[in-house]
Amino acid sequence: MNFSESFFAAKFGITRRDLESYLSEALARGGDYADLYFEYLATSSIAIDESIVKSATQGVSLGVGVRVIAGERTGYAYSDDLSPEKIRHAAQVAALIASGPAKVEQTPLGEGRKRNLYPVLTAPSETAFKERVALAQRADVAARAWDPRIFQVQATYADNLREVLVATSDGVLNFDRQPLARMGVFALARDGKGVPQQGHSGGGGRYELDFFQKERTPEYFAAEAARQAIVALDAVEAPAGEQVVVLGPGWPGVLLHEAVGHGLEADFNRKGVSAFSGRIGQQVASPLCTVIDDGTIGGRRGSLNVDDEGNETQRNVLIENGILRGYLQDKLSSRITKATATGNGRRESYEHIPMPRMTNTFMLAGESAPEDIIKSVPRGLYCANFGGGQVDITSGNFVFSASESYLIEDGRLTRPVRNATLIGNGPEAMKYVSMVGNDLKLDEGVGMCGKEGQSVPVGVGIPTVRIDRMTVGGTA
Amino acid sequence: MNWDALPDLARGVVQQAVAAGATDAECTISEGDEFSANVRMGELETLKEAGSRGAGLRVLIGKRMGASYTSDLTPDGIRRMVQSAIDLAALTTEDPHAGLPDPAELGSLKTDLQLFSNDTAELPTEDRIAIAKRAEAAALAVDPRITNSEGASFDLSVGGRVFANSRGFLGHYRSSYCSVSAVPVATLDGSMERDYWFTIARNYKGLEDAESVGRKAAERALRRLGATKVETQRVPVIFEPRTARTLLGNIFEAVDGRSIYRNASFLAGKLGEKIADERVNLIDDGTIPGLFGSSPFDDEGVPTRRTPVIERGVLKNYLLNSYTARKLNMKTTGNASRGITGNAGIGHGNFFLEGGTRTPGEIIRGVKNGFYVTELIGSGVNIVTGDYSRGAVGIWIRDGELAFPVSEVTIAGTLQEMLNGIGEIGSDLEFLSSTSAPTIMIGEMTVAGR
Numbered sequence: 004m005n006f007s008e009s010f011f012a013a014k015f016g017i018t019r020r021d022l023e024s025y026l027s028e029a030l031a032r033g034g035d036y037a038d039l040y041f042e043y044l045a046t047s048s049i050a051i052d053e054s055i056v057k058s059a060t061q062g063v064s065l066g067v068g069v070r071v072i073a074g075e076r077t078g079y080a081y082s083d084d085l086s087p088e089k090i091r092h093a094a095q096v097a098a099l100i101a102s103g104p105a106k107v108e109q110t111p112l113g114e115g116r117k118r119n120l121y122p123v124l125t126a127p128s129e130t131a132f133k134e135r136v137a138l139a140q141r142a143d144v145a146a147r148a149w150d151p152r153i154f155q156v157q158a159t160y161a162d163n164l165r166e167v168l169v170a171t172s173d174g175v176l177n178f179d180r181q182p183l184a185r186m187g188v189f190a191l192a193r194d195g196k197g198v199p200q201q202g203h204s205g206g207g208g209r210y211e212l213d214f215f216q217k218e219r220t221p222e223y224f225a226a227e228a229a230r231q232a233i234v235a236l237d238a239v240e241a242p243a244g245e246q247v248v249v250l251g252p253g254w255p256g257v258l259l260h261e262a263v264g265h266g267l268e269a270d271f272n273r274k275g276v277s278a279f280s281g282r283i284g285q286q287v288a289s290p291l292c293t294v295i296d297d298g299t300i301g302g303r304r305g306s307l308n309v310d311d312e313g314n315e316t317q318r319n320v321l322i323e324n325g326i327l328r329g330y331l332q333d334k335l336s337s338r339i340t341k342a343t344a345t346g347n348g349r350r351e352s353y354e355h356i357p358m359p360r361m362t363n364t365f366m367l368a369g370e371s372a373p374e375d376i377i378k379s380v381p382r383g384l385y386c387a388n389f390g391g392g393q394v395d396i397t398s399g400n401f402v403f404s405a406s407e408s409y410l411i412e413d414g415r416l417t418r419p420v421r422n423a424t425l426i427g428n429g430p431e432a433m434k435y436v437s438m439v440g441n442d443l444k445l446d447e448g449v450g451m452c453g454k455e456g457q458s459v460p461v462g463v464g465i466p467t468v469r470i471d472r473m474t475v476g477g478t479a
Numbered sequence: 480m481n482w483d484a485l486p487d488l489a490r491g492v493v494q495q496a497v498a499a500g501a502t503d504a505e506c507t508i509s510e511g512d513e514f515s516a517n518v519r520m521g522e523l524e525t526l527k528e529a530g531s532r533g534a535g536l537r538v539l540i541g542k543r544m545g546a547s548y549t550s551d552l553t554p555d556g557i558r559r560m561v562q563s564a565i566d567l568a569a570l571t572t573e574d575p576h577a578g579l580p581d582p583a584e585l586g587s588l589k590t591d592l593q594l595f596s597n598d599t600a601e602l603p604t605e606d607r608i609a610i611a612k613r614a615e616a617a618a619l620a621v622d623p624r625i626t627n628s629e630g631a632s633f634d635l636s637v638g639g640r641v642f643a644n645s646r647g648f649l650g651h652y653r654s655s656y657c658s659v660s661a662v663p664v665a666t667l668d669g670s671m672e673r674d675y676w677f678t679i680a681r682n683y684k685g686l687e688d689a690e691s692v693g694r695k696a697a698e699r700a701l702r703r704l705g706a707t708k709v710e711t712q713r714v715p716v717i718f719e720p721r722t723a724r725t726l727l728g729n730i731f732e733a734v735d736g737r738s739i740y741r742n743a744s745f746l747a748g749k750l751g752e753k754i755a756d757e758r759v760n761l762i763d764d765g766t767i768p769g770l771f772g773s774s775p776f777d778d779e780g781v782p783t784r785r786t787p788v789i790e791r792g793v794l795k796n797y798l799l800n801s802y803t804a805r806k807l808n809m810k811t812t813g814n815a816s817r818g819i820t821g822n823a824g825i826g827h828g829n830f831f832l833e834g835g836t837r838t839p840g841e842i843i844r845g846v847k848n849g850f851y852v853t854e855l856i857g858s859g860v861n862i863v864t865g866d867y868s869r870g871a872v873g874i875w876i877r878d879g880e881l882a883f884p885v886s887e888v889t890i891a892g893t894l895q896e897m898l899n900g901i902g903e904i905g906s907d908l909e910f911l912s913s914t915s916a917p918t919i920m921i922g923e924m925t926v927a928g929r
Contacts, residue, residue: 056570058546059567060821063551066550076525099604100523132566155742201861245929274627356525397629404857423891428887475927
């Protein structure tokens with residue numbers, strides 16, 4: 004597709020010449036670099052509760068953000084009105100970060116990318132709403148049918164289509180069409196008059212509606228949520244203190260996201276405030292661990308053709324055989340530290356300044372059979388599913404909350420245990436990884452990562468791993 | 480489009496929706512301007528300044544609901560938004576409890592809630608930057624072990640809210656706040672700790688002085704240096720106000736009318752029962768002038784009010800909007816909350832725990848062996864069962880003194896036991912956000928470490 008056929012050119016009549024003139028306005032007071040980020044976002048969501056469609060919402064938002072970098076300084080302004088006067092005004096406000104005469108020779112805008120990691124012909128948001136309502140209804144029916152003890156179900160379906168255009172003063176002109184869809188199921192189970200227990204499930208990615216009809220059906224997510232709620236009915240108190248912990252494959256990869264991922268974002272490291280600062284080349288994990296951040300996996304929730312600064316995403320090795328290899332860069336940090344771009348500059352919307360962010364973060368498979376890993380543990384905890392996590396990047400302490408876990412006794416999974424938080428220290432925790440399974444699995448596609456008030460969709464993945472020592476925050 | 484034109488626009492949207500076939504409609508418009516200046520190591524790092532607005536519409540056609548929103552407030556954008564909501568309503572299922580509040584319940588407080596001030600907007604940009612620089616410089620000057628900084632910020636936000644419905648309600652209000660924060664980093668033997676402090680007010684004059692913010696942030700980071708893990712044990716746990724308020728956040732979720740009618744809360748069905756120590760008085764009050772949880776009406780056009788949630792340990796009220804009230808056969812408590820998208824959920828006004836008589840120092844002195852929690856991380860709270868397990872940072876208490884810093888531990892129990900186990904409530908209640916608590920002590924929790 005040529006620029007002239009792209010969304011903003013076709014729908015709003017924006018030309019190369021317009022973009023170049025906004026960029027020179029932004030650099031008029033002496034900035035070193037400027038970029039424009041145009042965004043059009045159409046969203047829709049459906050929520051079913053008590054088998055009733057209680058909420059159905061559609062909407063659009065539109066705007067442009069203008070950024071100017073002068074040395075290490077950033078000026079930012081945005082407008083929700085694409086009229087030339089308003090965009091110029093935003094450019095003038097952002098330009099104020101610099102003071103002096105214009106000094107940068109603008110590079111003429113080039114032509115955009117060619118690859119497409121999510122070749123979606125009809126984005127879900129462009130198909131009939133009715134079909135999407137039907138998906139959520141199927142999930143509701145299936146969860147209720149799973150077991151008579153399921154007494155409450157909420158099923159949600161949400162999708163969006165984002166059209167973006169990035170133009171930079173160093174000549175990048177890129178545009179992209181980014182679909183994203185997700186289903187979610189929440190189920191409550193109860194035994195007679197006992198305490199209710201919950202189960203959650205969900206997934207999706209940058210796919211067409213087809214995905215939910217063929218690959219991951221509403222029934223699949225419904226069964227998973229219902230199963231977790233039923234399992235929890237028999238849960239006993241979680242142990243308290245240091246344990247051998249085995250993480251199951253898939254979503255437990257959130258460990259990597261918290262324990263190492265955030266700590267490797269270049270902004271923190273440039274400022275020297277991350278527990279990983281200055282540790283490139285050092286051993287920060289067991290030699291069994293190789294951790295990758297890859298924004299190029301087809302259809303994945305964390306994947307992007309180009310990041311929100313117009314750079315192509317790529318596959319970046321963060322940790323190789325336990326040795327720290329690299330940081331995740333955005334434009335500002337790579338300019339300041341003279342590092343190569345990694346395609347990790349992301350932002351929540353046109354109202355936000357880009358930052359280094361993860362895409363899909365996972366650990367490569369090892370050689371152990373998952374059953375051998377469990378068999379090797381005389382006493383410990385097996386975590387199959389997690390809620391969210393959080394990290395203090397400066398001290399390196401991180402937590403993640405197990406939502407489905409089991410006691411391991413004499414090499415076998417025995418009783419399910421109640422929710423417990425696991426806590427560790429980033430540069431230390433992964434040194435205790437003693438076995439890595441051959442069963443790498445990526446998560447189902449539900450991850451949302453928050454940083455400094457900005458949320459972006461991400462993916463995680465991990466094979467089964469054994470961690471010899473980690474503190475489990477139970478009560479028993 | 481300027482602020483003065485927005486009420487008419489909202490009323491016009493409602494009229495268009497009714498003309499297009501809606502039996503009832505409500506329109507929310509919000510607008511806001513933001514400014515932020517971040518400095519780091521004495522230099523300006525980012526300046527951000529911009530504004531945006533958006534409208535949301537919810538329509539009912541009989542008992543079917545549809546909702547839409549747009550950032551395009553041109554006649555064309557509005558027309559598309561109205562059509563979209565009407566189209567969706569045709570596709571949803573009937574909900575016997577769907578509807579707007581009764582006309583008799585609608586209204587707006589007449590008192591001046593002092594939510595808006597223009598004084599900060601008049602402060603020149605250079606002065607705003609200078610304030611952030613002063614906060615950071617004060618932090619860096621406290622101790623040579625403060626070696627680095629994640630920066631300091633001056634933030635300003637001015638916003639407006641308009642709400643109109645087809646039952647004759649039209650209300651609007653503006654609000655403002657400004658804040659100063661600092662995040663210094665302390666270093667000892669190659670390991671780092673950071674902490675923060677902030678001040679926030681409706682107007683510039685209400686802010687704590689920038690130097691004091693910086694110094695407090697630095698002292699907080701310094702006292703974390705050299706933190707260790709402790710042995711796993713059951714001990715009394717004291718929450719300082721900043722962590723105590725997160726517990727209130729958990730209780731708020733558990734009294735949210737949506738969790739109640741779904742039976743997805745450990746407090747469902749417990750109205751009138753004793754669920755907490757008798758010293759506990761927990762209140763929601765959206766009517767207190769100047770505070771951050773105050774507003775003249777909720778997001779369905781119902782006046783805000785004071786609602787006792789827990790009184791002398793007894794659960795008195797859930798927090799409801801009109802939908803959850805109909806579901807539970809109760810009355811709305813004026814707690815509807817929404818952005819411009821979707822349905823009204825539940826929000827709180829000023830949700831706070833009434834202060835007690837003893838100072839935090841007196842409470843700490845009464846503990847022989849315990850844990851003073853200054854930061855909590857993670858999301859390990861299950862509102863359905865009440866199970867509680869979170870990562871914690873703080874200071875160990877030995878013989879009534881703050882003895883040594885602790886990190887990489889968790890605290891765990893159940894919210895039921897924690898509410899009943901509240902042994903002390905401090906006299907240090909301050910309203911720094913819409914959720915506020917004084918220092919509290921819980922008799923016993925499991926601290927998991929080594």
